[in-house]
Amino acid sequence: MSGSESRLRAIAAVNESKAVAEPFNFADDPTAELFGTNVFSKTVMQERLPKAVFKSLMKTIQEGQPLDATIADVVASAMKDWAIDKGATHYAHVFYPLTGSTAEKHDSLLSFTGEGKAVAEFTGKQLIQGEPDASSFPNGGLRQTFEARGYTAWDVTSSAYILENPNGTTLCIPTAFISWTGEALDKKTPVLRSMRAVNEQAHRILALFGNDVPGFISAECGAEQEYFLIDRNFYYSRPDILTANRTLFGAKPPKGQEFDDHYFGAIPQRVLAYMLDVERELIKLGIPVQTRHNEVAPGQFEIAPLFETANIATDHQQITMTVLSSMAKKYGMKCIMHEKPFAGINGSGKHVNWSIGAPGLGSLLKPGDTPHKNVQFLVFCAAIIRGVDKFAPLLRAVVASASNDHRLGANEAPPAIISMFLGDQLTDVFKQIKAEGTASSSLEKSTLTLGVDSLPPLPKDAGDRNRTSPFAFTGNRFEFRAVGSKQSVAGPLTALNTIAADSLDYVATKLEKAVAEGTNLTDAVATVLQEILEKHGRVIFNGDGYSDEWHAEAEKRGLPNLKTTVDALPALISPEVIEAFEKFNVLSERELHSRYEVYTEQYILALRVEANLVSKLGRTMIFPAAIRYQNELATTCANLKAVGYEFDTNTLDRVTALIKDLQDALDTLEIENEKEVEGEAMDHAKHYLNVIVPLMNAVREASDALENMVADDTWPLPTYQEMLFIK
Numbered sequence: 001m002s003g004s005e006s007r008l009r010a011i012a013a014v015n016e017s018k019a020v021a022e023p024f025n026f027a028d029d030p031t032a033e034l035f036g037t038n039v040f041s042k043t044v045m046q047e048r049l050p051k052a053v054f055k056s057l058m059k060t061i062q063e064g065q066p067l068d069a070t071i072a073d074v075v076a077s078a079m080k081d082w083a084i085d086k087g088a089t090h091y092a093h094v095f096y097p098l099t100g101s102t103a104e105k106h107d108s109l110l111s112f113t114g115e116g117k118a119v120a121e122f123t124g125k126q127l128i129q130g131e132p133d134a135s136s137f138p139n140g141g142l143r144q145t146f147e148a149r150g151y152t153a154w155d156v157t158s159s160a161y162i163l164e165n166p167n168g169t170t171l172c173i174p175t176a177f178i179s180w181t182g183e184a185l186d187k188k189t190p191v192l193r194s195m196r197a198v199n200e201q202a203h204r205i206l207a208l209f210g211n212d213v214p215g216f217i218s219a220e221c222g223a224e225q226e227y228f229l230i231d232r233n234f235y236y237s238r239p240d241i242l243t244a245n246r247t248l249f250g251a252k253p254p255k256g257q258e259f260d261d262h263y264f265g266a267i268p269q270r271v272l273a274y275m276l277d278v279e280r281e282l283i284k285l286g287i288p289v290q291t292r293h294n295e296v297a298p299g300q301f302e303i304a305p306l307f308e309t310a311n312i313a314t315d316h317q318q319i320t321m322t323v324l325s326s327m328a329k330k331y332g333m334k335c336i337m338h339e340k341p342f343a344g345i346n347g348s349g350k351h352v353n354w355s356i357g358a359p360g361l362g363s364l365l366k367p368g369d370t371p372h373k374n375v376q377f378l379v380f381c382a383a384i385i386r387g388v389d390k391f392a393p394l395l396r397a398v399v400a401s402a403s404n405d406h407r408l409g410a411n412e413a414p415p416a417i418i419s420m421f422l423g424d425q426l427t428d429v430f431k432q433i434k435a436e437g438t439a440s441s442s443l444e445k446s447t448l449t450l451g452v453d454s455l456p457p458l459p460k461d462a463g464d465r466n467r468t469s470p471f472a473f474t475g476n477r478f479e480f481r482a483v484g485s486k487q488s489v490a491g492p493l494t495a496l497n498t499i500a501a502d503s504l505d506y507v508a509t510k511l512e513k514a515v516a517e518g519t520n521l522t523d524a525v526a527t528v529l530q531e532i533l534e535k536h537g538r539v540i541f542n543g544d545g546y547s548d549e550w551h552a553e554a555e556k557r558g559l560p561n562l563k564t565t566v567d568a569l570p571a572l573i574s575p576e577v578i579e580a581f582e583k584f585n586v587l588s589e590r591e592l593h594s595r596y597e598v599y600t601e602q603y604i605l606a607l608r609v610e611a612n613l614v615s616k617l618g619r620t621m622i623f624p625a626a627i628r629y630q631n632e633l634a635t636t637c638a639n640l641k642a643v644g645y646e647f648d649t650n651t652l653d654r655v656t657a658l659i660k661d662l663q664d665a666l667d668t669l670e671i672e673n674e675k676e677v678e679g680e681a682m683d684h685a686k687h688y689l690n691v692i693v694p695l696m697n698a699v700r701e702a703s704d705a706l707e708n709m710v711a712d713d714t715w716p717l718p719t720y721q722e723m724l725f726i727k
Contacts, residue, residue: 072124140594
């Protein structure tokens with residue numbers, strides 16, 4: 001390809017790119033010794049805090065006991081000394097507003113005296129509470145613009161950490177963010193509240209089985225993060241990616257992902273260097289990253305950590321996204337976490353692996369080798385079945401966004417229909433229970449013999465896995481696969497925890513009442529399980545979620561199919577969701593309405609930005625390039641005709657027709673985008689979905705067709721082929 005001058009410069013810069021910093025000598029700093037070195041961890045606290053203070057903190061962190069505010073000054077002083085030893089000059093209360101991004105307010109650790117001196121000072125009051133302006137963050141009507149006061153509150157359960165910069169370090173303190181009226185303005189507070197609800201209800205179930213263990217029973221999470229990498233030169237040459245994080249134009253490349261040769265392939269050297277650097281920083285921050293690999297689409301990759309408690313996993317996931325983005329610049333690349341940055345190839349998800357764990361018992365969703373005998377597990381699993389079926393619209397709503405709409409339902413991601421995959425073994429057990437009230441057997445694991453003496457026999461699981469299921473059981477946890485790659489995991493975790501608490505409460509209440517009335521626990525369990533499976537077993541589906549047959553079957557079963565964000569978001573303020581969230585003090589009706597308003601507005605804003613970009617780029621880049629090529633063709637035709645040659649004008653005719661299509665689509669888009677839509681925010685959202693999105697697609701269709709015809713040295717934008725394959 002010849003390419004336009006700007007594209008040639010970008011390609012040359014890619015070929016000549018070098019990392020900003022010199023490579024590390026990893027042999028001098030073994031990874032195991034680096035783990036958690038920048039974290040004010042349990043080990044650090046034990047070393048630096050008085051024994052009584054340390055014990056008090058551990059009761060809060062490990063057992064969920066109320067925080068003793070009287071120890072704050074001691075903790076703050078120790079934290080300050082540790083941070084200064086690490087080179088810190090400032091501290092920051094880090095919080096997660098409803099934007100879904102990370103926010104932080106930095107303050108100096110120095111206090112300035114009247115004698116012209118500065119001393120390092122950090123008090124318990126400064127540790128416990130901060131006061132950022134709350135009026136400039138989305139709040140969905142919880143606060144008026146003139147009501148600016150908001151508070152950040154120290155989350156003792158999530159460790160403080162040091163964030164490094166070439167010119168210094170900052171002490172970062174994870175916090176909750178609430179309004180002056182005490183309402184949650186953030187993502188963290190609902191997660192913490194929902195974890196408390198799971199703890200309380202899970203204890204009730206365990207007590208029935210004689211396993212009333214001490215300590216906090218925690219929801220747990222391990223979030224797999226998918227992302228794309230492109231060279232920054234291409235990024236800055238694509239105004240659509242720069243502003244909207246996705247390509248609004250781009251023809252399908254001659255080669256995409258059809259060969260499946262990128263998946264788990266050898267990682268490009270430049271990308272691997274970047275991954276190693278990312279992992280080094282995450283390891284220092286105590287984030288247990290374990291897996292890295294090429295994903296299915298060209299230019300797509302994945303990083304995955306081990307399980308942690310839901311709150312810490314949420315914080316660590318936000319840090320991971322921040323480090324992935326910031327580190328890419330060091331290697332001359334851009335990390336893109338949009339769910340569908342490139343049309344026609346796979347988008348990116350964030351598979352949220354979720355479980356419930358008890359001290360000394362491990363995962364409460366571990367079936368063991370004979371799940372038909374593991375009645376406690378069956379109760380927990382049945383409760384999740386009930387919760388997923390009853391609150392399926394909520395689960396769809398918490399993964400809804402303008403960007404995730406491009407991904408959900410395509411043959412690359414789970415459908416918008418929420419269903420559960422249990423696998424052959426558990427499905428068989430629950431079928432027996434539904435029919436007989438009890439199960440007498442479980443499908444056994446077997447062994448795979450590979451037919452080669454030098455290869456060992458492999459243990460074969462009792463059931464396969466299903467990548468088309470939105471909510472799949474994977475051995476000792478459920479994998480919520482519908483979450484978008486750039487989303488915070490806080491919303492999905494809050495929903496999962498709350499529906500689990502609701503169903504565990506339902507089951508515990510039934511069993512406690514039956515036992516109190518003299519029913520044998522085994523018989524009571526059988527009755528409850530049969531009732532749940534009869535009413536909610538419709539949500540279990542082990543087949544191909546991508547198939548048309550499943551869509552038809554799901555409709556017969558009465559399962560909701562909420563295809564778009566506009567369809568899904570109203571579930572946030574449905575009566576059953578409000579009732580459950582208020583019952584367990586996770587979110588009030590006002591707080592739920594605020595999120596409905598915020599997410600609806602974010603949907604509108606995202607599409608408004610994209611529509612404006614389509615119009616601007618279509619007018620100022622695509623149209624001029626097409627006109628120049630049209631002029632070349634017309635000039636050639638005229639010149640040949642002047643010297644007596646008949647020239648076939650088919651190409652000129654097609655280009656001219658496509659230019660007319662482009663102009664007409666742009667004209668209509670701009671008219672509709674300027675229209676004043678009456679009604680509520682959801683009416684505006686529907687206008688964007690039903691009118692603006694199809695018009696943007698029409699502009700793109702004409703543009704992409706022109707890209708395949710216009711001379712390459714005239715086309716202004718880096719192509720898919722260049723961005724995805726030049727590393």
